[in-house]
Amino acid sequence: MAHGKWNLRPLLPVEVIDIVTLWHTYRVPIIITTFTILIIFRTILHLRVPRVKVSDTPPLSPKLPAEKEKAPLEEKFVAEKVPRRIVGGLKKRKSSEDEVVLACQNIQVIVFFSSLTTTTEKRAKVFADELAQSTKEFAKSTSAIFLEPQLLDLSYIDYDDYFITPPKADANTQYFYLLLIPTYNIDTVLDSFLEHLQETHNDFRIDTAPLSPLLGYSVFGFGDREGWPTEEEGFCSQARDVDKWLAKLTARKRAFPLGMGDSKVDAAERLREWMEGVEDVLGHIATTGGLGEGVIGSGDAVESDVEDLDDEEDEVLFEEQKVAQRKTKVQKKDVLNDVEDIGNTLNLTPADPSEPLELDFTTYNKKARSTPTPVIKEMVPKNSPTYNSLTKQGYSIVGSHSGVKICRWTKSALRGRGSCYKYSFYGIASHQCMETTPSLSCSNKCVFCWRHGTNPVGTTWRWKVDPPELIFDGVKAGHYQKIKMMRGVPGVRAERFAEAMRIRHCALSLVGEPIFYPHINEFTAMLHKEHISSFLVCNAQHPDQLRTLKPVTQLYVSIDASTRESLRKIDRPLHRDFWERFQECLQILREKRFQQRTVFRLTLVKGFNIEDEAEGYADLIEKSLPCFVEIKGVTYCGTSSSAGAGLTMQNVPFYEEVCAFVEALNASLSKRGLEYGIAAEHAHSCCILIASNRFKMEGKWHTRIDYEKFFQCLESGKSFTPEDYMGPETPEWATWGNGGFDPRDERVDRKGRPKILPGEAVGKVKVGKEDEAGE
Template identity: 85%
Template sequence: MAHHTWVLRFLLPFEIADIVALWHTYRVPIIITTFSILIILRTILHLRVPRVKVSDTPPLSPKLPAEKEKVPIEERNVVAEKVPKRIVGGLKKKKSSQDENPSTIQNAQVLVFFSSLTGTTEKTAKVLTEGLAQSTKELSKSTSTTFLEPQLLDLSYIDYDDYFITPPKSEENTQYFYILLIPTFNIDTVLDNFLEHLQETHNDFRIDTAPLSSLLGYSVFGFGDREGWPTEEEGFCSQAREVDKWLAKLTGRKRAFPLGMGDSKVDATERLQEWKEGVEDVLANIATTGGLGEGVVGSGDAVESDVGDLDDEDEVLFEEQKVAQRKTKAQKKDTLNDLEDIGSTLNQITADNSEPLEMDFTTYSKKARSAPTTVTKEMVPKNSPTYTALTKQGYSIVGSHSGVKICRWTKSALRGRGSCYKYSFYGIASHQCMETTPSLSCSNKCVFCWRHGTNPVGTTWRWVVDPPDLIFEGVKAGHYKKIKMMRGVPGVRSERFAEAMRIRHCALSLVGEPIFYPHINEFTAMLHKEHISSFLVCNAQHPDQLRALQPVTQLYVSIDASNRESLRKIDRPLHRDFWERFQACLEILREKRFQQRTVFRLTLVKGFNIDDEAEGYADLIEKSLPCFVEIKGVTYCGTSSSAGAGLTMQNVPFYTEVCAFVEALNSSLNRRGLGYGIAAEHAHSCCVLIASERFKVDGKWRTRIDYGRFFECLESGRQFRPEDYMGEETPEWACWGNGGFDPRDERVDRKGRRKVLPVATAGEEACGGGGGGEGEACAMESRDE
């Protein structure tokens, strides 16, 4: 207390202002002196305190390894202090099958994939698979690897995701080896979808860049035609080379044997044998060493990827950036565009090609990729094998994707030997009917199709689009030209020839898918403007186009199966969602049944869609409620192409079988109370018509069409119903039970002699059977005709 009193006494004489003034005068010396004193004190303390060295690692022991130094636990904790582990960037690479121990390959299986339009490649694939089965069986005996029976798989039927995103799952620790036999055609086929799938899989950022790297290996053999494709650059084995390239990417370059290529007309057998021997050597090496080895000499050049296969992408990107910068500087003065310039450029592009350009807006790697240049091609170029094949069959190609052809019923009607079923059912005179299509391409490759791969197939329109007026004038000119060629044919009736020079009807059903044409509504409008009736056939695979279709005289939808599996086997659709598309088209047809005449077209194929399927078809009819249901036996054209597609005369039903099916179907519809009945028949075409009772007046069927009334309704601009242009009564000779042959005409045999037959009844006439002449054999009529 005395001390504090003394301090107060000492500070009292000083004023606060004096203290502040003293601080401002001497603050720098005070701060320096204080800082110096602190440094001196820190130095003295540091020198006086002893330092203990702590090692990051245990000290080396001078003793032998066997004599481990015993360190107390307390000291061990201090010495072996943990240090954070450094993480090095990058993923650990998995060992490939070539680095694995051969003993890990317990079971191996060869999968042989093929694609075939005409059946030739399928037959070759079967022979190859049988040969591989023998060779792998011998390998199983002489090595520790067990080879399972090779499997043969058609690319048209399999789900790509099950085989070409990841190898098949196996509980037997089985590893797979892929073999692919790929033909190349100058048309769009299922291989286009397959190649698109491979490319999308490779570019999908969600999928590993080499998802098939666990395969033992793969090899591809391609079939081509050098006569049709003079050089490889123009397409010889082009699709096989593309498949080989993309599989190299997806498998991590596990090409077991180089790409083989053979000319189907020259050396395909020899080249395939050489390639097969090489593949068998590779399989033997895999069974012995567990890997592909250092490579083998092959019969073809290995085509590697031309994009995305470089190891050092950073250097590539850097070089591309420098090149881009140089180009930008060089072109900046000449090509600098403002928004108006860009707009004019886009307008110019649109004017040159009215179709939208395909563009790739996706980039999956840091390597710069430019969008591919889209080159719009013709569907059927004049110098293509497709053009040659179709013209040999009697088609006149109009523009780049349309065609016209007179059917044998037109020729028959001109000579008074009978018209097709359309005359019996609907009053269409065959000699006044033009059969054409604005699209030769189709999205199916049906087993009963006459063309068997000679016409293009595809799922999207990516060709040049011809204007509708060009097609309209071209098909008329082509039709009249072919009619004029009939002037000198013996037996042609002059009055019918004169009538034939005035087209009254148009059947849009020749080949391909007419509704596929982007301007189909404009084309049918041109027909209607000249009072030409329109009968359009579609295959129930394009719901968007079907929904947008304007009213036609009669709308057909081919219903070739009653369930998903049968439809896959018969129509062999290219769309992956074919059944969903099929169902959507049925719903659209139900909506249109009061706007235009709708028809179900059932093509019966014995062994495919007849046995126990009447109830299934009844379900489909109940869903859509079409105005008419046409049931027709399948046509067999008697060529090797038909057999290659799996169709023989054994698949052609007798007319008795068709009649039995019709009666079973009609009974099922009656049990459901849907209001249908068997209205007419044309035994000559093996065809029967079931009609809705909407077209039965006073107990009489009226299935024919009043064409004049149809055009009046159409030109009125008002909405109308199918009943508004219902025609006269169905002739007695065309009704069910009377055969359906026009009494004005006469039936002849193959040599043109008049053939007198009793009225065809169930059991008396068979479609596709022996006998019959030019106006007799219904195997000469296609399903579309």
């Protein structure tokens, strides 16, 4: 202690104090020197160890000669100093890892086709069978796994499932599309298919190449050079359009060029050549995993000069537009316009200069500023397969888009063997009923449609329009002609034959969509003028036409499903907004329920729309509040087209199953407080009627119609309600629980089975081909 204070500094050895002092004095030079020595040492070690060069390029063969394996690695890369340039051929694998990936891939080939006369369908089946054998051979020599080729009819699929994105499957499955496309001069499902491809490409919500995950695609077209000698004149035009649109949607993954063959001359030979090319491409895909490097001839679809254009300029035009453009080019060829000609063209402006010119943006492009005049064609030309098919089925084609046919029930009533359900429910004798339609085209492809694949389809009217007078006179003449053909049929009753020569009722429900016809109001007015009642059936897809429809005797709307998904599966509508259109039509029907008799028609298809849907149907009835609800079991005619749509006899419900569904539906309506009840039945038609209590008086149902009173109300010009032309009491034999067979007639079984008398149990009854209903 010094100066009275403690010395707190620790007592350290003198050597330690000297080292610490030296470190603080020389620490910077020491650190720098140490760091420099380490860098020099590392550099020496790096220079002494030989460098090994690693390359991503695989050897040319998995097995090399022994001399090359022993050669220094530096010698192998002397020739690799300049990168190789592949100017054609196949794309080589980059590593053995890719082979492992390819070995895990399943390749699914899907063959799409369309056919009206079954010719293309038969060729497609043979093609798919032969392709299956070829892919089995590929599987033996490669590590790829080819699944059994699928064969799909474009008429029976939902385009959204295949042509917006590839099918949803496991991650190890890749798809390859092949399409066999005939060309027709009438509107078929191919027109809707092309429209779908065009809309998909132009839909801003969808990627411009949504089908790019496909391995590739190729198209083969069938044509007829007698009608279209050259491609410019339309030979295989629809196949060429499909090929071009798919090139856009797949990011130009055309695997093999478009094949074309003349159906009457060389289609089989050309198809064989095209198939060999497709098989070669599939073999390349199995070996290399892709189409190629993307040069001309290797798979990238750049060989078409049309596809090299900008998307705004590259528009695929439909056949009628192409014909119009060709005519325009011929007319303008070698013509010089002078000042007078220019003056004439200036006179073609609209009368009202303030009114803008109409422009069709579906065909507008930079090259052609003027919109070509479309060629208006007939819906069903007399030289078309559709015309031949419909006439073979017993239709009389009137004009270019209308038809008439007598049904099985008309023939039955003429012979005293019973009328259809319309007589039991509404008092309409079948032998005085005419079934017709002013439009053979429809916007749905229902699985239970009897004429599916033979009648035209479309979402808008783009055909020649026949005047209503021509249709009215034509369908009456066609109907009477068919009635006269029944004169010599054994069993025809003279009094009923005489009655049949006076049409009293018209059922606008034959085939197609009646309200599609632009002059439907004028046509029904002609019926009413001659005191012919009108029952019109529509499919709830045309709300604008339904809203403007003038009163008819009874207005039907087909209600085939209670949910969006089930409606899409059973009706297969062409409109993308089909559910919104459906809902809007239900609202319109609700508004019309006090102006005319409105009816829901439910067609029950077992496995599609019966199971657990009674509550859903009750919701729809509550929304629309129709006057009547007809529930009918589907009719199966045993046609191949029905089987192709997934419909078999197993989908036809027994009558007891229809009864059980009706009782469940009626209970659902009662729970909701809706005033409905089961009013009548016709077991022979497998049809039951639920009616609103508006048509029940003093405990008795009055479902029949006073037709004379209806025409009086209509001709008065005053507003009236369905109750104003309510008819007499429903006969006892037609009410619920009594079978509904007219006691005046005799029921005859075509197959010689015991007759079922009125009132007897008819639970185990199906409506098949032998008991085909009238509509």
